[in-house]
Amino acid sequence: MKKIMFVCLWLLLFNGVSANPGGGVQAKPETFRENKGAPVSAAVSLRLPLAMSKRGMATARSVRITNTLTLPELDTSEIASLQQTAGEKALRVGVGRALPASISQPIDLATWQWTAVSGGKVAQFTLNSAGALRVRAQVQLGKFPAGAELRFYSPTDTTHVFGPYTEANSLFWSPTLEGESLGLELFLPDGGEAAQVELAIPQLSHLVVDPANNTLKSSIFKEEYASCQQDMACASPAWQETGKSVARYVFTDTDGLSYLCSGTVLADSDPYTQIPYFFTAAHCINNQQAASSMDMFWLYANATCGGTDSSFVQTTGGAQLLMAKPALDTVLVRLNNNPPTGVTLSGWTTTPLVANQSVTGIHHALGQPKKYALGNFDSYVRLDASDGGYMVTPDANGDFSQVVWHTGITAPGSSGSGVWVEQGGVHYLNGALLGGASECSSMGSPDEYSRFERTWPFVSTWLDAQGTPPTLHLQGGTKSISALVDGVIIARYLQGIRGDALLEGVTTQALDTTVLENQLAAVQVVMDVDEDGKTDTSKDAALLIRYLLGLRNTSLVQGMDLSTSKRNTSSAIATYLESILNATP
Secondary structure (H helix, E strand, O other): OOOOOOHHHHHHHOOOOOOOOOOOOEEOOEEOOOOOOOOOOOOOOOOOOEEEOOOOOEEEOOOOOOOEEEEOOOOHHHHHOOOOOOOOOOEEEEEEEEOOHHHHOOOOHHHOOEEEEOOEEEEEEEEEEOOOOEEEEEEEEOOOOOOOEEEEEEOOEEEEEEEEEOOOOEEEEOOOEEOOEEEEEEEEEOOOOHHHOOEEEEEEEEEOEOOOOOOEOOOOOOHHHOOOOEEHHHOOHHHHHHHOOEEEEEEEOOOOOEEEEEEEEEOOOOOOOOOOEEEEOOOOOOOHHHHHOOEEEEEEEOOOOOOOOOEEEEEOOOEEEEEEEOOOOEEEEEEOOOOOOOOEEEEEEOOOOOOOOEEEEEEOOOOOOOEEEEEEEEEEEEEEEEOOEEEEEEOOOOOEEEEEEEEOOOOOOOOOOEEEEEEOOEEEEEEEEEEEOOEOOEOOOOEEEEOHHHHHHHHHHHHOOOOOOOOOOOOOOOOOOOHHHHHHHHHHHHOOOOHHHHOOOOOOOOOOHHHHHHHHHHHHHHOOOOOOOOOOHHHHHHHHHHHHOOOOOHHHHOOOOOOOOOOOOHHHHHHHHHHHHOOOO
8 A cells, every 4th residue: 555644743743734825936947067166075985995805895904804793684573664554654665773782882992993094093893784785874973083084885895985974972874885784984083092982873774675776675565566667768858857856865763764755856946056955745754853864866767768777876964954844745955965967956836737737757666766657637635634544535725636647657665756747848846746546457546746836835935045146257346357368267167177277378467266266166057158058168158258259149159059059049148148247246
């Protein structure tokens, strides 16, 4: 059964919500682009590198690792705890395992094996949970001196290293690591002593589903959800682009139980910022502790229709809880770390659905690569809590939408995923999945989604924020913008040039290159002059320089390939350039 049965939230937190305020507000999708002005982060690596042994397990060079704890395979009661139950919180995929007092209480770190490294010393500890497909640990840091560092890594794949974590007096969940082993590395700087650190590992979460692939190790998944799923790689290219806004995430409760849900990263109304606002269901995330444990898996889809060639990008760090409305089953968080470059920031609309309107759902179901479903809006409904789930009542003023699929369905793990409509060739999110009864054997059974227009009053503070365009006055407000100074500096920046080389041979004015690079990082958000989804020197910077030199009409765009550009006329490009050049410093 796929119905969401989060009765406690409904009974404790249900409250009246105002009707649709109207207005038809919307935002168009954007392609997320990395901040080219931000410093490039070095790949995270261990202080004490590991080498692979002949048996495939990693071992520390020049040291025999004695700091190891191994838990047996799950017992019958632990396996039973993975079954979906009344009061469920999305798709249960991991069980919490208590750890012995020797590590669940402050650890006697002096008993660990320590090795001298450059700048200090290191100890490594390995947790094994036999049979797990993925693991994570809850860590309590008390005293943690300046310069100390904690990292997490996969003992079987040392390219997967996360950290360093340095915050004293914190309780948090580590990133999830593939396989049954999780490594911890503790670094102390010269002069640091083990007695200065308070470290405990209260529990471990043993996952039986790996969200990074379609490996399943649980009986909770049933055939009625699998046979009619539609691979996202088989959808149209336009819908595949929209699908890049959908991510799968793991979160873990205080009891160590882990869950999977889907969600969508959204654009906001400010064209000059790209903030990773993430929209999902409140029956998945409804408190800061859950938000802090979110582990994200992006761009997880097959590359070819019918293929098995999926890949993913994992980001960690959790999120800040901005808004949670259990009565509407919606939540908005701000991710603490950016999604990867190339992710789509989804558009959204507050325009209500109309009878029989075509809709598309995009989600991660059954631990598999991204899926989609096509159908139609059926009716608005009211939901009332009942034993074991919720009751659905037709209500034109209800807070939820019912949709019926004719191609594909949703399934366990789809919770929190979006439903989209198409308007003028643009895709707009209109709600997030609460639950439903759709199955392969019952295609006419509806699914229930939140209504974005009802959520809008509670998220507009963030999504409707308005900014001001950055200034192109790189030399200060008193000097005119120059093609051969400002224009050339911008062109060099878009080429990847940094530091003093930005100014070489261009100006003798003393400019702080750190301040300048911060200005240029802001400027790049308006530098897609031809609106082709890219910023580059050959077109965007060249168009700016030509305009600053006084070229107009045909001379402005002569020799430019604008076949993939949305601004593809000299008039449109000149109007846009005039608008950004008039931005006040």
